[in-house]
Amino acid sequence: MKLFYSPGACSLGIHVVLEEIGAPFTTQRISTRDGANLKPEYLAVNPKGKVPALALDDGSVITEYPAIAMYLARANPGAKLLPEGLRAEIDCLSILDYIAGTVHPMGFTRQFRAARFAKDAADEARVIADGRAAAESYLGVLAENLRGPWVFGAQYTVADSALFFIEQWCDRAKIIPPPAILAHQQRMLARPAVQRALTTESA
Ligand SMILES: N[C@@H](CCC(=O)N[C@@H](CS)C(=O)NCC(=O)O)C(=O)O
Incomplete structure (x- = not known):
């Protein structure tokens, strides 16, 4: 691969x-x-x-x-990177899709690539502010879905690594996420796979 x-x-x-x-x-x-x-x-x-x-x-x-x-x-x-059972697997897919299809483009791409969404240079600040507000709201949803210590409770899954790239982007965007997300990022940073x-x- x-x-x-x-x-x-x-x-x-x-x-x-x-x-x-x-x-x-x-x-x-x-x-x-x-x-x-x-x-x-x-x-x-x-x-x-x-x-x-x-x-x-x-x-x-x-x-x-x-x-x-x-x-x-x-x-x-x-x-064992998926929660067990079809229903839980679909919940995991739902989180992946939310992160990739909503949080990423509507929250963060608008901040990092504002020129793509702005009418002109003067409009970029508005696009960034909208992206930031959206990201903060999405982070609230993600925090509610975080059972702890991992997204699906005791089992670490692919939802955790997806949440991790968003957490790293919060640093880049200078957004302080909810405490549960911050604690999850610290747990991720302690994993050898993440460090590699x-x-x-x-x-
Ligand atoms: N829908 C795609 C989006 C991937 C995406 O937007 N990747 C960004 C990097 S985070 C990219 O390649 N951007 C380059 C560009 O848009 O020019 C996915 O979920 O994989």
Whole structure:
């Protein structure tokens, strides 16, 4: 397997999942800051021009965060990265989708890439403020869904690594999340798999 990631991007959550599983994988840095995600070589991998993308050993490529996370969890049942039972699994998918489809774009992309959403330069401050307010409200929902110590209680799952990239983005956006989220981030930072992913991405 090969993970295409950009340092500190949402792909960090998938990077953590791969480290948690412990199966062999390689990484390729595609820095969105440098526009590497829009170069023809990468568009040949993922025509959407986004990270993460996961290339499997059979040559196929999976895109979209929830799809990659669910694939990795289901393909590696021994790692126990999904809560048990169909109903709980669907709740996990629901969290992944909320993070990838709502919190990420509506809360944080609006802050980090305001120019994309603004009518003109003068409008950017409004877009950032709207993104910040939305992020704060979404973090409240995520805190309510956090049973502790992990999202699904005693079992660590792929929902935790998704929440982690959002927690790291709170630091970047200078947002102080609810205490339960802050405590979860500290627990994540203590995990060896998280430390390995952060070390690779900061190299
Ligand atoms: N819907 C995609 C979104 C992924 C996404 O937006 N990734 C960002 C990095 S966090 C990206 O690649 N941005 C590059 C760009 O938009 O130019 C997913 O959930 O995987």
